[in-house]
Amino acid sequence: MAKETGIISWKQLNLGVAITTPGNAAELRTGDWRSQRPETDLETCTKCGMCYIFCPDMVYSKNDEGFYIQNYYHCKGCGICAKECPVDAITMVQEEN
Amino acid sequence: MGKRVGMEVSIAVAEAIGLCNVDVVAAYPITPQTHIVEHLSEMVADGHLDAEFIPVESEHSAMSCCIGSSAAGARTYTSTSAQGYALLSEMCYIASGLRLPIVMNVVNRALSAPISIWNDHSDMMMSRDSGWIQTIAENGQEAVDLTIHAFRVAEDPRVYMPFQVNMDGFILSHMIEPIYMPDKSEVDAYLPSLKPGLRLDPQKPVTFGPVGMPDVYTEAKVAQDAAFRNSKAVILEAWKEFGDKFGRYYKPVETYKAEDAETIIVTMGSLSETAMSAVDHLRDSPDELRMRDGPADLHAGAADRGTLGHPVLFLPGARLDQARRLGEDPRGAHRPLSRALVAANHR
Numbered sequence: 001m002a003k004e005t006g007i008i009s010w011k012q013l014n015l016g017v018a019i020t021t022p023g024n025a026a027e028l029r030t031g032d033w034r035s036q037r038p039e040t041d042l043e044t045c046t047k048c049g050m051c052y053i054f055c056p057d058m059v060y061s062k063n064d065e066g067f068y069i070q071n072y073y074h075c076k077g078c079g080i081c082a083k084e085c086p087v088d089a090i091t092m093v094q095e096e097n
Numbered sequence: 098m099g100k101r102v103g104m105e106v107s108i109a110v111a112e113a114i115g116l117c118n119v120d121v122v123a124a125y126p127i128t129p130q131t132h133i134v135e136h137l138s139e140m141v142a143d144g145h146l147d148a149e150f151i152p153v154e155s156e157h158s159a160m161s162c163c164i165g166s167s168a169a170g171a172r173t174y175t176s177t178s179a180q181g182y183a184l185l186s187e188m189c190y191i192a193s194g195l196r197l198p199i200v201m202n203v204v205n206r207a208l209s210a211p212i213s214i215w216n217d218h219s220d221m222m223m224s225r226d227s228g229w230i231q232t233i234a235e236n237g238q239e240a241v242d243l244t245i246h247a248f249r250v251a252e253d254p255r256v257y258m259p260f261q262v263n264m265d266g267f268i269l270s271h272m273i274e275p276i277y278m279p280d281k282s283e284v285d286a287y288l289p290s291l292k293p294g295l296r297l298d299p300q301k302p303v304t305f306g307p308v309g310m311p312d313v314y315t316e317a318k319v320a321q322d323a324a325f326r327n328s329k330a331v332i333l334e335a336w337k338e339f340g341d342k343f344g345r346y347y348k349p350v351e352t353y354k355a356e357d358a359e360t361i362i363v364t365m366g367s368l369s370e371t372a373m374s375a376v377d378h379l380r381d382s383p384d385e386l387r388m389r390d391g392p393a394d395l396h397a398g399a400a401d402r403g404t405l406g407h408p409v410l411f412l413p414g415a416r417l418d419q420a421r422r423l424g425e426d427p428r429g430a431h432r433p434l435s436r437a438l439v440a441a442n443h444r
Contacts (some may be wrong), residue, residue, distance in 0.1 A: 010316035010323070015257060015294040016196035017317045019304035 034077030123162035160188035170296035193228030206266035237274035
């Protein structure tokens with residue numbers, strides 16, 4: 001299958017466009033679908049992990065200090081985390097470009 | 098050499114499928130289905146054919162089942178007809194896009210309405226652009242031979258494509274004809290065991306049918322189209338070898354007394370034999386050539402026959418639009434043939 005960055009020639013495609021390398025969906029950059037990105041105010045955050053639980057794209061992961069941090073490579077900007085955050089620590093910020 | 102038998106053509110095709118060592122037959126067993134799968138189910142139940150017979154709840158499920166079976170690497174067969182083909186057709190595009198070498202007999206019967214179990218080419222015309230390689234049988238012997246040939250071509254590593262063998266409903270499917278049934282050993286020698294290009298295997302995971310983003314979609318279709326075009330050489334090669342082994346040679350377009358003809362009847366399927374009789378008759382009594390139900394201006398074209406300097410095409414068919422399709426290729430290949438005469442209801 002094509003990398004997210006470019007076109008693959010028809011001569012290089014697998015028979016029937018099959019995928020022969022398992023787990024490569026992670027390579028697909030869905031982050032560029034985003035028009036708003038979630039930003040967390042660490043002063044307000046209680047480390048409850050609700051954003052981590054509700055995120056449909058597994059964008060959040062826990063850092064050494066116990067905060068849940070976004071990986072924007074896959075974040076589509078759906079806003080579910082901001083909606084579910086019980087202390088309103090997450091704000092949706094307009095992307096510039 | 099095989100032996101000559103008198104057999105209903107549907108039964109003969111089922112016997113031919115048995116000779117081809119199929120692993121899986123998935124089919125909907127009720128009308129518009131034919132005796133082909135009925136006989137195959139008997140062969141499996143009686144222990145004459147070591148295959149899985151999967152009776153499913155619809156033709157859509159039949160082809161879905163075939164896709165899974167073929168993707169798992171099994172030699173896979175189904176058969177359908179008319180409205181059954183219509184229901185199954187959605188899955189046909191998946192089978193061809195995934196390059197699965199499924200073989201299917203379509204027993205050509207009219208699409209409703211009016212309800213008909215008899216022959217026309219509605220279903221075949223509907224399947225024209227599905228990406229399946231197709232052949233059309235003229236008689237019972239061809240139905241048997243082309244079905245065996247279909248597995249050979251579909252499973253060739255240069256092809257890996259589904260193959261549809263058409264045979265006229267009722268006129269062929271329900272008639273008893275004299276047929277040479279090949280010996281099992283001859284078919285085994287002609288048809289090597291299936292070596293799938295890719296297959297579903299837990300030890301070596303493969304994803305069939307993922308989403309194709311726009312940057313991949315066009316490339317995928319170009320690849321499919323190139324393989325489809327390249328299949329022609331394999332089809333001809335497999336026909337040549339079939340002829341050398343079984344003594345019956347085939348070619349894409351057969352002609353009969355066409356070289357000096359003023360009118361050429363273009364046909365597919367069992368009508369061809371009737372047309373050959375008509376040609377012999379009209380060569381003796383040319384004044385008996387009558388056209389009816391064609392558009393008036395084309396009738397005028399028929400009056401010009403013999404003065405045009407090229408033959409007039411005569412395209413019989415149950416429906417005018419389908420008959421015209423039959424003329425597209427010869428007209429496209431030879432421009433002066435553009436004044437084709439289309440006639441309906443000539444059977």
